Amino acid sequence: MVQSARHSSVEPNNSDTGSTLSLNDATYIPSPSYKDAGNDGVFGNFKASPRMDVMLKATASNGDNETAKLWLKAARNEGLSVQVPSANAITSAIRDRDREFSTYIPGLAGIPLSEERRATSIVLRQAAAGDANTVLRNVLLLLKQAEDAAIAHDEAPLSELTERVSAAIRGTEFRILFDDQSDYTISAQFKTAGMTDWRPLELAGIGFLQTIQIFAYIVFFKPRLLLIDEPDSHLHPDAQGRLIREIASASEKHDCQVILTTHSPSVMRALPDQANVIWMKDGTRVGNSDAARQQMGWGLLDKExxxxxxxxxxxxxxxxxxxxxxxxxxxxxxxxxxxxxxxxxxxxxxxxxxxxxxxxxxxxxxxxxxxxxxxxxxxxxxxxxxxxxxxxxxxxxxxxxxxxxxxxxxxxxxxxxxxxxxxxxxxxxxxxxxxxxxxxxxxxxxxxxxxxxxxxxxxxxxxxxxxxxxxxxxxxxxxxxxxxxxxxxxxxxxxxxxxxxxxxxxxxxxxxxxxxxx
Structure with a gap:
């Protein structure tokens, strides 16, 4: 919804009339059968047809409470009809071209054996759509190039990525190589504590790859909103705790709000005090933040x-x-x-x-x-x-x-x-x-x-x-x-x-x- 509202072909208005967006132009489509994405019916293009209604509420930096009501449904000729309110602070933030509004990090199942260099616009689009495994090396290369070209001493995005990944997985180092004149694919290599030789990134574990992706997206895209699905997957409980604390640190530095899902007690224990915990059961919110923290337990099974x-x-x-x-x-x-x-x-x-x-x-x-x-x-x-x-x-x-x-x-x-x-x-x-x-x-x-x-x-x-x-x-x-x-x-x-x-x-x-x- 948010990525569609951000598209330049969508015109904000307050008349409850949608703008048409073709599927080819949409940044993120969860399925080719997008009409079935609703919970209570098939999206249609008639006025009474089911649609996705989204109410966004936010508190501005000056303390004002802002709201924005958006909707999305099917349009004629296999397109989308998107409605975004005009003269609205939330709409302005979503459509700000100077900063990415949201990125999505799904669970990874590995990365391709090789990855060709791609145009930045394609990398941005695929990253926003959650196609993480296909462009991770490209994102790392963009971070390296940004650091190489940085004028100010404190602009070192690849170094920041390395430090943050190392906070979760000790001793991490990266080596990213690409020559515009001779290379077709990007070489991305890594080392962690105890390793003496560089290893290709495709040999890294799933949890390590997702940790890289999380911090690469925060550092490079600096989104206002980051969605992370099960960041603790494939990580030892101790590494889970370190990862969550480092995500909190990075989100504070880059003014990024993070929404993540988890079933891990280690993640719950590591959350900062200001984190808002929502406990879901059968699709319904139950309990409160403190109850959720307590009932997830202390997880002392592997502790001494x-x-x-x-x-x-x-x-x-x-x-x-x-x-x-x-x-x-x-x-x-x-x-x-x-x-x-x-x-x-x-x-x-x-x-x-x-x-x-x-x-x-x-x-x-x-x-x-x-x-x-x-x-x-x-x-x-x-x-x-x-x-x-x-x-x-x-x-x-x-x-x-x-x-x-x-x-x-x-x-x-x-x-x-x-x-x-x-x-x-x-x-x-x-x-x-x-x-x-x-x-x-x-x-x-x-x-x-x-x-x-x-x-x-x-x-x-x-x-x-x-x-x-x-x-x-x-x-x-x-x-x-x-x-x-x-x-x-x-x-x-x-x-x-x-x-x-x-x-x-x-x-x-x-x-x-x-x-x-x-």
Missing amino acids: LVLLTEDQDTDMLRLLLGQWPELERRIAIWPLSGCGNLPKGAVLNSLQALFGNVRTLVHRDGDMMLDIEKEHWRKNWGLKPEQSWITQGADIESYFVCPNYCAAVMGVDQAQLEDRVFKVLNATASADNNDFKKKRKAAKELYPDGDATPGHADAFNDLSAKGIGFVRKKAINKLRSLIQKAYGGNQEANIGKVIPKGIELAPDLKRAIEAALQ
């Missing part, structure tokens, strides 16, 4: 450890775990929204009995606690040392606010970064900080009656001597701002979102996981 975290947003925790793939694949994350919701020892032992051979580990933020206070908390909570991991700094974000990591992300000299940025950041720390005093007040409640408690200044000096303690979530945004001011560009946005090769963060988390698994 449940990591119960006080954080609702688990992106940074997952990023840390991604450093150790062999551990990551053995772990399920359970967000509990606040340290007060973390289970105490007795409850944790009951969960352990319920889970059987699956171990448990509790994550608690350091919250400006001294080492002795962390031990008091474990004792008060009834937890053994191997049952808990308390961050060395105030929270998980503190692992990302360190000079060597930030210098690696930015690709700059560490000593220079410390001088230009971290001196300024550290100068803002103070024992008089309201956040520090609030956390220290909570820490004092951990001491048994009669035990002496250190003052704010003494605690601040103890934590500062270790280079930790006062860093909290707001510090990352402040750090990014200081780096942007000092160096320009936009690379600072990756702080807290990527971990460069050669850098390991939170080794204490790794040790805690290994101890819990023993």
Whole structure:
């Protein structure tokens, strides 16, 4: 419907009169027997004949609610009759020639053994129609050519595709070759982690091919709407979770809304909090978003450890775990929204009995606690040392606010970064900080009656001597701002979102996981 409404031969109007579109001109036709595509009858060309009515509702960036009613039915001479309202914000977005409105990614069953170079207009049409397997190499070639021709340094679509696919399937690399003067077909090759030689793309697995297609379409076409059918097919549950998180990241960057179908608990668990979950049964919506998430279950069958975290947003925790793939694949994350919701020892032992051979580990933020206070908390909570991991700094974000990591992300000299940025950041720390005093007040409640408690200044000096303690979530945004001011560009946005090769963060988390698994 949307692709037909976008066609240049369709004239918007408000008279309930359709424009005729021939089948040869239609971008997407689900079947040559298109008249049978309706649910309640055969499309006809008479006024009373069944037709497809579509009501679109959207919220504009200014908060206004917009609606558009469109319809499609059969026309004379084996054509389509399409009606699109005029003077309508949704219609304008659909018919915007500067940006593709929608693309469709069906399940793949492999790709042809070879693929000839095709005109860009043909590639665009087939991509919009869902003919993914016939033009995937052409899309990769277009990405490579766009990157080769890019003037701005940050315009690197093939590199972005590679990074996003690698987030789901580790260590992915691509090599795309085509010579206009001598080649008839496009050579597309790949490598993944552990591979030493390049392999032709037609030898890739189905799940890998669909992952490539998803990000190739987002990066190249930048559609307003992307439809994905079962993106989790043929992928390991761990890869499914990584794929969904990377789709969410890419859709946010490129301002793309994604509608996907799934039967996978791993996908449900990986969805961002803002995702709208619609549970369908027998063609009818049932339940609500929260019920759907809960009833899909936790899928612990292939896991060895449940990591119960006080954080609702688990992106940074997952990023840390991604450093150790062999551990990551053995772990399920359970967000509990606040340290007060973390289970105490007795409850944790009951969960352990319920889970059987699956171990448990509790994550608690350091919250400006001294080492002795962390031990008091474990004792008060009834937890053994191997049952808990308390961050060395105030929270998980503190692992990302360190000079060597930030210098690696930015690709700059560490000593220079410390001088230009971290001196300024550290100068803002103070024992008089309201956040520090609030956390220290909570820490004092951990001491048994009669035990002496250190003052704010003494605690601040103890934590500062270790280079930790006062860093909290707001510090990352402040750090990014200081780096942007000092160096320009936009690379600072990756702080807290990527971990460069050669850098390991939170080794204490790794040790805690290994101890819990023993």
